[in-house]
Amino acid sequence: MSNRTSRTPKPGEHFTPFYSIAELAMARVEQESWDNEGGHMSSTGGQTVRTPDADLPYKVVLTHHGRADSSRHFATMREAEAFIRRNTPPPAPRCTLYDRPAEDGLSSTVITVVLP
Numbered sequence: 001m002s003n004r005t006s007r008t009p010k011p012g013e014h015f016t017p018f019y020s021i022a023e024l025a026m027a028r029v030e031q032e033s034w035d036n037e038g039g040h041m042s043s044t045g046g047q048t049v050r051t052p053d054a055d056l057p058y059k060v061v062l063t064h065h066g067r068a069d070s071s072r073h074f075a076t077m078r079e080a081e082a083f084i085r086r087n088t089p090p091p092a093p094r095c096t097l098y099d100r101p102a103e104d105g106l107s108s109t110v111i112t113v114v115l116p
Helices: 021-032 077-087
Strands: 043-050 058-064 070-074
Antiparallel strands (some): 058 070
């Protein structure tokens, strides 16, 4: 979806922070018409770099296994993040063993020793 610019509604119009059905449909068509960006996930990771003075201020740098890094510029952070998600594998699942509240009984006990 394109970024909305803040504007004052004209008389007879009302302001809404939500996208209209037409805007959502246009965004969906735009999303489906993205060009083929390589066909497979050849990148191992990506990061976004912001350059405020550039015409396209967000640059995505993709790292590749055994090749030089590649970059591509975008107008919005949303487009840059979507590009990274489409061209990099999902992160590996992480262990959640220690992500539990203390009352599960799996947390360690703290012993306080008071010395004379």
